[in-house]
Amino acid sequence: MSFSSWPKWLMLTALAIGILVPVLVGLGETIWAAFGILPALGRHTFSFSAWQQLFELPGLVTSLRLSLVSGFGATLVSLILALFGSAWVYNTSVKESFLSKVKPFVQAILVPILAAPHAAIAIGLAFLLAPSGWLARLFSPWLTAWELPPNLATVQDLWGLSLMLGLIIKELPFLWLVSLVALKQIDVSRQLTLAQSMGYSHTVAWCKIIVPQLYPLIRLPVFVVLVYALSTVDMAQMLGPNNPPTLALATMRWYNDTNVQLLLPASAASILLGILIAASVLLWEVAVRTAILTSKVMIRSGDRTGKYSIFTGVLTTALPITVILGLLSLLVLALWSITWRWSFPNALPTSWSYHYWLQLITHVPLALQHSLIVALMSSGLALTLAVAWLEVQDRFGGHLYKLTLWFIYLPLLVPQIAFLYGLKVGFLRLGLNGSMMTVMWAHLLFVFPYTMLSLVDSWRALDKRYLQVAASLGRSSWHCFWHIKISLLLRPLLLAWAIGIAVSISQYLPTLMIGAGRVESLTVEAVSLASGADRRLVGVYGLLQALVPLLAYSFALLLPRLVALKK
Amino acid sequence: MSLELRSLSATTEGINLFSPVDLAVAKGEVACVMGPSGVGKSTLLNAIGGHLSTHFGVTGDVLLNGQKVTHKPVAERQIGILFQDPLLFPHLTVGDNLAFGLSSNVIGAKNRRAQIEQALEQAQLQDFYHRNPATLSGGQQSRIALMRALLAQPQVLLLDEPFSKLDLDLRHTMREFLFAQAKLRLIPMLLATHDPAEANAANGPLVILKPA
Numbered sequence: 001m002s003f004s005s006w007p008k009w010l011m012l013t014a015l016a017i018g019i020l021v022p023v024l025v026g027l028g029e030t031i032w033a034a035f036g037i038l039p040a041l042g043r044h045t046f047s048f049s050a051w052q053q054l055f056e057l058p059g060l061v062t063s064l065r066l067s068l069v070s071g072f073g074a075t076l077v078s079l080i081l082a083l084f085g086s087a088w089v090y091n092t093s094v095k096e097s098f099l100s101k102v103k104p105f106v107q108a109i110l111v112p113i114l115a116a117p118h119a120a121i122a123i124g125l126a127f128l129l130a131p132s133g134w135l136a137r138l139f140s141p142w143l144t145a146w147e148l149p150p151n152l153a154t155v156q157d158l159w160g161l162s163l164m165l166g167l168i169i170k171e172l173p174f175l176w177l178v179s180l181v182a183l184k185q186i187d188v189s190r191q192l193t194l195a196q197s198m199g200y201s202h203t204v205a206w207c208k209i210i211v212p213q214l215y216p217l218i219r220l221p222v223f224v225v226l227v228y229a230l231s232t233v234d235m236a237q238m239l240g241p242n243n244p245p246t247l248a249l250a251t252m253r254w255y256n257d258t259n260v261q262l263l264l265p266a267s268a269a270s271i272l273l274g275i276l277i278a279a280s281v282l283l284w285e286v287a288v289r290t291a292i293l294t295s296k297v298m299i300r301s302g303d304r305t306g307k308y309s310i311f312t313g314v315l316t317t318a319l320p321i322t323v324i325l326g327l328l329s330l331l332v333l334a335l336w337s338i339t340w341r342w343s344f345p346n347a348l349p350t351s352w353s354y355h356y357w358l359q360l361i362t363h364v365p366l367a368l369q370h371s372l373i374v375a376l377m378s379s380g381l382a383l384t385l386a387v388a389w390l391e392v393q394d395r396f397g398g399h400l401y402k403l404t405l406w407f408i409y410l411p412l413l414v415p416q417i418a419f420l421y422g423l424k425v426g427f428l429r430l431g432l433n434g435s436m437m438t439v440m441w442a443h444l445l446f447v448f449p450y451t452m453l454s455l456v457d458s459w460r461a462l463d464k465r466y467l468q469v470a471a472s473l474g475r476s477s478w479h480c481f482w483h484i485k486i487s488l489l490l491r492p493l494l495l496a497w498a499i500g501i502a503v504s505i506s507q508y509l510p511t512l513m514i515g516a517g518r519v520e521s522l523t524v525e526a527v528s529l530a531s532g533a534d535r536r537l538v539g540v541y542g543l544l545q546a547l548v549p550l551l552a553y554s555f556a557l558l559l560p561r562l563v564a565l566k567k
Numbered sequence: 568m569s570l571e572l573r574s575l576s577a578t579t580e581g582i583n584l585f586s587p588v589d590l591a592v593a594k595g596e597v598a599c600v601m602g603p604s605g606v607g608k609s610t611l612l613n614a615i616g617g618h619l620s621t622h623f624g625v626t627g628d629v630l631l632n633g634q635k636v637t638h639k640p641v642a643e644r645q646i647g648i649l650f651q652d653p654l655l656f657p658h659l660t661v662g663d664n665l666a667f668g669l670s671s672n673v674i675g676a677k678n679r680r681a682q683i684e685q686a687l688e689q690a691q692l693q694d695f696y697h698r699n700p701a702t703l704s705g706g707q708q709s710r711i712a713l714m715r716a717l718l719a720q721p722q723v724l725l726l727d728e729p730f731s732k733l734d735l736d737l738r739h740t741m742r743e744f745l746f747a748q749a750k751l752r753l754i755p756m757l758l759a760t761h762d763p764a765e766a767n768a769a770n771g772p773l774v775i776l777k778p779a
Binding site for chain 1: 616618620621640641642643644645646647648650652654656657658659663666667668669670671673676679715716719721
């Protein structure tokens with residue numbers, strides 16, 4: 001541990017305090033409370049009474065079942081669709097058709113869904129699928145003979161299907177784009193050509209050759225999706241069943257219950273959720289390894305025919321439908337935001353108005369202001385930290401790469417509800433609760449991982465020789481860093497920043513729990529308004545939620561071009 | 568099994584990339600395609616194999632045993648290809664790579680294993696079934712890649728400068744091995760190369776590719 005590498009240790013300490021410590025403190029407090037120690041309630045002794053209480057609470061088993069089914073189901077289906085979508089993009093042998101013209105635009109089409117917060121998509125989907133939703137209005141009364149909204153549970157159904165659909169709509173673009181990026185590291189076209197020349201069809205070759213090489217590269221993002229699906233609260237609130245709800249939502253309700261004695265079983269439930277998630281990740285990995293072994297047997301048999309035509313047919317329809325539903329969810333929000341009156345069963349609003357948007361411009365809501373401030377601060381700080389960490393690693397040795405991965409993924413792999421409550425208590429003790437800075441810090445915990453993830457590959461891919469040439473020409477290392485590294489990496493840096501903005505806008509629980517009602521946000525506002533009757537106002541907030549990240553992305557994509565033009 | 572090319576050329580936006588090729592290769596013969604870099608040797612092989620990207624079109628015909636296969640999909644043509652890099656699938660062992668290639672005409676786990684072991688013997692890599700491909704040397708990988716392509720029982724084998732990354736001695740050994748396999752399995756081969764020594768040693772029909 002030489003003194004000259006002090007920046008490295010400084011960075012490590014900064015990251016440890018900034019990221020690791022809050023998560024650990026939060027978890028610690030939650031574990032304490034789960035085992036009976038909550039001084040605020042006068043409980044000082046270690047006991048299992050919280051767990052006893054938890055198992056006596058109604059609906060626990062149903063909640064567990066719901067969480068598992070929707071969590072695994074959504075992750076599995078999104079993964080399969082993403083792999084199928086990637087196979088389609090790389091299928092160069094199909095003759096020109098309408099769909100093949102869409103291929104270059106796939107990323108552009110998926111970005112709005114990717115950028116929109118989970119809550120916005122959930123609200124939009126609810127507005128789309130509800131008995132009085134847009135789909136029902138489009139097909140009534142000429143197809144369905146409905147003059148009034150039917151008494152069907154299309155949203156918040158008891159099996160969690162609409163929750164699964166919402167999750168799939170949001171996670172498919174994420175996994176698809178992550179796969180497409182990862183596939184650039186594999187020589188896909190030549191390997192596929194080889195397999196096809198040996199008689200394998202494109203689909204079979206894809207499954208036997210490409211997928212096994214791709215999966216290890218997307219393993220961690222898949223885990224992130226699985227963890228989110230099991231622990232989401234905002235999506236469960238909009239789309240999941242109400243009674244009994246998924247475990248994560250039930251836990252949040254117990255935390256917020258007027259009966260403060262429920263804080264203890266709520267903490268126990270958080271730990272249970274954490275254990276559930278860890279067990280699920282393990283189970284998933286075991287299932288994957290088993291699948292790999294089974295596939296080896298199938299590969300040895302040399303079977304080349306695809307008996308999968310029904311399967312492929314289902315996927316070919318499911319994929320575009322999922323994407324279209326995602327885009328429609330955003331569109332319906334836009335429609336409602338400019339509606340004055342829209343009675344069932346009209347296909348479009350009966351009268352239009354810009355009223356709510358005008359109100360927005362004259363009285364900029366606090367939610368918008370706060371969301372923007374927190375987003376800009378947290379993404380700016382996250383980007384600075386990420387760049388500093390990467391630069392320090394470059395200059396002082398990168399042996400700590402594996403450690404970095406843990407820092408990056410820890411806040412994403414521990415369920416939010418498991419440590420945010422404990423973190424709130426910790427902040428309360430320090431007198432920090434309810435301030436903008438603390439909320440920004442809480443957002444940073446989640447923004448930093450995504451910023452790092454999106455930056456790391458481009459950073460490491462930068463040809464070191466540019467810097468060596470500059471150094472040999474006598475430039476100082478600061479000059480090299482700024483003028484060469486940063487300007488060459490401008491595009492990935494701006495994209496990482498835009499992703500940070502999107503993640504921050506999307507945060508629900510951190511603002512809710514750490515903000516203590518003093519810091520508002522678009523997402524919290526939208527979710528609480530969505531349970532009310534005015535869909536027009538919800539439309540505005542929902543759309544705003546989606547527009548802010550979209551603007552950030554557009555800025556990130558356009559600025560490098562403007563800079564290039566100026567030169 | 569014979570390969571015939573009749574006025575075959577690849578086109579992009581209606582214009583030929585190279586002057587049309589006429590060639591006949593009998594079973595067991597090794598034909599060579601030569602030409603300067605960038606003239607389109609790989610594109611020609613892609614056109615024959617059927618794996619041209621959709622930017623390109625094909626004029627002329629490819630005939631296998633007298634049957635036109637010019638517009639058949641790759642998986643149905645039974646035309647094998649070997650690239651410059653061995654491209655052994657990294658997630659499979661050496662033996663499983665060969666098993667992947669082994670034609671589905673060979674039924675039964677025991678039969679299949681026996682054929683794979685035989686192929687390993689021919690390549691002089693007897694105990695390599697469970698080895699990780701990344702641990703093999705360049706020459707060993709090339710041999711396995713060749714055996715994999717041959718185990719698929721193709722009607723024709725195309726080779727796109729397959730030995731250019733090996734050193735001279737190794738290249739010579741691999742070449743002899745290749746010609747021996749061609750005669751043994753009685754399949755026509757088409758070798759794209761810029762090495763005149765290879766063309767000489769092949770002692771078969773020669774095509775010199777010229778720009779259009």
